[in-house]
Amino acid sequence: xxxxxxxxxxxxxxxxxxxxxxxxxxxxxxxxxxxxxxxxxxxxxxxxxxxxxxxxxxxxxxxxxxxxxxxxxxxxxxxxxxxxxxxxxxxxxxxxxxxxxxxxxxxxxxxxxxxxxxxxxxxxxxxxxxxxxxxxxxxxxxxxxxxxxxxxxxxxxxxxxxxxxxxxxxxxxxxxxxxxxxxxxxxxxxxxxxxxxxxxxxxxxxxxxxxxxxxxxxxxxx
Numbered sequence: 001x002x003x004x005x006x007x008x009x010x011x012x013x014x015x016x017x018x019x020x021x022x023x024x025x026x027x028x029x030x031x032x033x034x035x036x037x038x039x040x041x042x043x044x045x046x047x048x049x050x051x052x053x054x055x056x057x058x059x060x061x062x063x064x065x066x067x068x069x070x071x072x073x074x075x076x077x078x079x080x081x082x083x084x085x086x087x088x089x090x091x092x093x094x095x096x097x098x099x100x101x102x103x104x105x106x107x108x109x110x111x112x113x114x115x116x117x118x119x120x121x122x123x124x125x126x127x128x129x130x131x132x133x134x135x136x137x138x139x140x141x142x143x144x145x146x147x148x149x150x151x152x153x154x155x156x157x158x159x160x161x162x163x164x165x166x167x168x169x170x171x172x173x174x175x176x177x178x179x180x181x182x183x184x185x186x187x188x189x190x191x192x193x194x195x196x197x198x199x200x201x202x203x204x205x206x207x208x209x210x211x212x213x214x215x216x217x218x219x220x221x222x
Contacts, residue, residue: 124166124173124181125173125181125187125188125189126187126189127163127164127189128163128164128187128189128190128191132191134152134155134161134191135148137175137191137192137195138151138195140192140195141192141195141196141198141199142196142199143195143199143209147208147209147210150209150210150212150213151195151198151209153213153216154176154202154209154212154213154216154222155175155176155195155198157216157220158175158176158177159174159175159176159177161175162175163175163189163190163191163194164189165177166181167179173188173189173194174188174189174190174191174193174194175191175194175195175198176194176195176197176198176201178194178197178198178201183197184197185197202222206222
């Protein structure tokens with residue numbers, strides 16, 4: 001019914017049915033095209049990222065002490081059950097460990113020589129044990145007979161003709177009391193050696209046995 005109270009028929013009109021069919025067909029085509037467009041856009045967006053994930057670009061790894069040590073560790077071989085270990089190349093370089101130097105041997109201790117005992121007095125020659133007379137001794141010593149009286153006087157005062165006479169304070173020894181006793185060639189206690197030395201002493205110092213006698217009588221020593 002219309003506003004003017006006219007009745008409208010419910011029977012479908014031929015033209016209206018055709019228009020509705022065309023509209024439905026258009027909607028279907030539009031929906032298909034829209035779906036294809038969405039699929040294409042999605043494929044275009046996913047393609048770059050898919051390539052990046054499948055084939056990443058290589059990147060350079062920095063060389064560090066850790067990377068070199070890791071490479072060396074990978075090249076180490078392990079031998080078990082007592083097998084010989086062959087040398088392993090370590091990426092183009094060799095590891096050399098300097099051996100410790102052998103310490104020099106300790107010097108052997110040097111034995112110290114035993115020190116000779118110190119003596120407070122020089123060793124004395126052996127005492128005279130032979131025989132003889134004063135004349136025999138003076139003749140053997142080469143003293144002229146004309147000098148024997150002077151020799152006899154001095155020797156009598158010095159030693160009393162005792163070949164082994166020794167002055168305890170000075171160490172003078174023998175017939176003429178040679179000082180020191182070691183000056184006498186041979187043995188200071190041998191009467192011949194002692195007189196021979198005394199003869200040279202008297203002539204060398206006083207010019208003769210007479211000069212030695214004169215000095216002794218004035219000074220009581222010679």
